[in-house]
Amino acid sequence: MSDLEKIRFLRQQVEYHRRKYYLEDAPEISDAEFDRMYRELEELEKAHPEFHDENSPIYRVGGVALDKFQKHIHTVPLKSLSDVFSFGELEEFLSRTAGCGNYTVEKKIDGLSVALIYKDGRFVSGATRGDGAVGEDVSGNLRTIASIPMTIPYTGYLEVRGEVYMPKASFEKLNAQRENAGEPLFANPRNAAAGSLRQLDPKVTAKRNLDILVFNLQKCDRSFETHAQTLDFISSCGFHVLDYRVAQNKEEVEEEIEAIGRERQGLSFDIDGAVVKINDLAMREKIGEGTNVPKWAVAYKFPPEQKPTKLLSIEVQVGRTGVLTPAANLVPVNLAGSTVSRATLHNIDNIREKDIRVGDTVVIQKAGDIIPEVVCSVKDEAHFARLVYEMPAVCPSCGEKVIRIEGESKTMCTNSACPAQRQRSIEHFASKDAMNIEGLGPAAVKALLDSRLISTISDLYTLEEGQLISLERMGKKSAENLLSSIEKSKEAGLARLIYALGIPNVGEKAGKALAKVYGDIERLFCATKEEISAIEDFGAVTAECVVSYFSHPQTRMLIEGLKKAGVKTKEEPVEKGGAFEGKTFVLTGTLPTLKRAQAGALIEQLGGKTSSSVSKLTDYVLAGEEAGSKLTKAQSLNIPIIDEETFLEMIEKAKEQSKNAD
Ligand SMILES: [Zn+2]
Structure with missing residues (x-):
């Protein structure tokens, strides 16, 4: 057997046994045997890059990382469906389509729609729905989903649509891991997916x-008469297909929807409704499509799930800006796919209006992305014997008297030294979209504040390894990592810094706009309200917030501290007429010393651009170790390939030249 034959044989074997193990739960060989076979394949593939195949089972654990996703234009648009919320509305659809034959009724999975494309019996690519017309190519990620076949028996063109989801059990596990690691939790399985x-x-x-569960045939060389036939065909190709029932009339449709509703709780994945479609494909053509939605199908949406539970206590939390928010501590219940033990009560007016008292049986619900909320409380005899809830008169964190804002439902602590506010603002400063300091989650911030190693944001930049190691649960490795991500955050740039400061009303977008207009934090100290309100999308209130923030002496001290630490407070000007102006670079592989982001920044500083894919328009490919397909492509297009050393020389030369020109 030649090496190529051997590779092909092993690929087929590994894929077969992997499916037996993961999908059918019926392994035919031992784990050790499988591992041996897998490693042999891995080694052979390594020795023979010329036989590279992205569909090889070794990429099931994840292939090469990307800089960004490529756009994917869908051949058949991935439309959404019109929603109905009651049997009354459903019956309108059914009577409008009476005489169009029978219907299929399917579960509506609460996941993410994708299109999968196959040619010559092989998986070619897959993309997210995006806006329905254009999505993102996520082929590499789809290859890691065990139930997506890489080869199918049908060899014509085939495009199917499915819903990618995260099973409820995996979602719970993932969130538990993230909680331990101090990472933000996903709101629901769909967000996690x-x-x-x-x-x-x-x-x-x-x-x-x-x-994934596949639920529609988008395009195929073969023709079919009914939707049910297409689903059976897709299933015969080896896909996991959503089960369906054919219903003859209104009664059967409603019966099936009710049955799905009863099944909902026990399913391993989240659903948010049922889909009713006309089964006859020719009939669908005749009825046609609306501008955004087909006229031959509707989605029946289940009402948000509600559950009763007991309100154990009301806990008041102090936010970053000093607003006090009451939250309900509940006896844990399983609701819409996750365990809920806390729910928001919004504010005191909401509590009063619903007359919610500690000890009450309350009904909670979770609708979409929204965090669970208390809908109402049960007004039984015991309820009236309980105390009416009052917000605390003093801040639960600092003990200062709180104020009630006239005309708003807000209760606030205005003490600028309030520990809870300090904690929240440092958490915000470090968060991913702000300065992106990895390893500085709520637990770490609390430990640093409690041990008095820091009291303000700028103190973060004075931390030393010895101090960190003295903290509980902080090893040498995590201390090093934390210090290096603090160091890295100095380069986060002005836009992120402005957002990270946590100025009321200034979000990420406003941070970017201010950075663009002012370019230097110093200029913000003398910015006027009129100037700022003239910026697009800025109102008078936000302008006022910005001006007021920069008028505080504490802000001056904070910024001085950050500057002294070396935090970047200016936008780096792009050199006009820079040496790389008009040049496009593609970065690939691991460079010996530079991080990709650093190399990218250097290119941009000199007026160049970076792109994630090699094309005829690419001027240079900067390649490091383990450069993959981009390198091969560059070679085939005769594009100059440079290594880090050459790249740095080019930069040196460019600097020399601009010096001489001065
Ligand atoms: Zn306070």
Whole structure:
């Protein structure tokens, strides 16, 4: 057997046994045997890069990481459906389509729609729904989903649509891990699935245990008469297909929807409704499509799930800006796919209006992305014997008297030294979209504040390894990592810094706009209200907040501290007529000393651009170790390939030249 034959044989064997193990739960060989076979394949593939195949089972654990996703234009648009919320509305649809034959009724999975494309019996690519017309190519991530076949028996063109989801059990596990690691939690399985599928590194996706159910044939060389036939065909190709029932009339449709509703709780994945479609494909053509939605189908949406539970206590939390928010501590209940033990009560007016008292039986619900909320309380005899709830008169964190804002439902602590506010503002400063300091989650911030190692944001930049190691649960490795991400945050840039400061009303977008207009934090100290309100999308209130923030002496002290620490407080000007102006670079592989982001920043400083894919328009490919397909492509297009050393020389030369020109 030649090496190529051997590789082909092993690929087929590994894929077969992997399916037996993961999908059918019926392994035919031992784990050790499988591992041996897998490693042999891995080694052979390594020795023979010329036989590279992206569909090889070794990429099931995640292939090469990307800089960004490529756009994917859908051949058949991935439309959404019109929603109905009651049997009354459903009956309108059914009577409008009476005489169009029978219907299929399917579960509506609460996940993420994707299109999968096959040619010559092989998986070619897959993309997210996006806006329905254009999505993102997430092929590498889809390859990590065990139930997506890489080869199918049908060899014509085939495009199917499915819903990628995270099973409830995997979601619970993932959130538990994230909680331990101090990372933000996902609100629900759908968000978790979306976040996992849109990872640039497929190895991360591979660990998230995503699954897919296919529910529609988008395009195929073969023709069919009914939707049910297409589903059976897709199933015969080896896909996991959503089960369906054919219903003859209104009664059967409603019966099936009710049955799905009863099944909902016990399913391993989240659903948010049922889909009713006309089964006859020719009939669908005749009825046609609306501008955004087909006229031959509707989605029946289940009402948000509600559950009764007991309100154990009301806890008041102090936010970053000093607003006091009451939250309900509940006896844990399982609601819409996750365990809920806390729910928001919004504010005191809401509590009064619903007359919610500690000890009451309350009804909670979770609708979409919204955090669970208390809908109402049960007004039984015991309820009236309980105390009417009052907000605390003093801040639960600092003990200062709180104030009630006239005309608003807000209760606030205005003490600028309030520990809770301090904690929240440092958490915000470090958060991913702000300065992105990894390892500085709520637990770490609390430990640093409690041990008095820091009291303000700028203190973060004076931390030393010895101090960190003295903290509980902080090892040498995590101390080093934390210090290096604090160091890295100095380069976060002005836009992120402005957002990170936590100025009331100034979000990420406003931070970017201010950075663009002012370019230097110093200029913000003398910015006027009129100037700021003239910026697009800025109102008088936000302008007022910005001016007031920069008028505080504490702000001056804070910024001085940050500057002294070396935090970047200016936008780096792009050199006009820079040496790389008009040049496009593609970065690939691991460079010996530079991080990709650093190399990218250097290119941009000199007026160049970076792109994630090699094309005829690419001027240079900067390649490091383990450069993959981009390198091969560059070679085939005769594009100059440079290494880090050459790259740095080019920069040196450019600097020399601009010096001489001065
Ligand atoms: Zn306070």
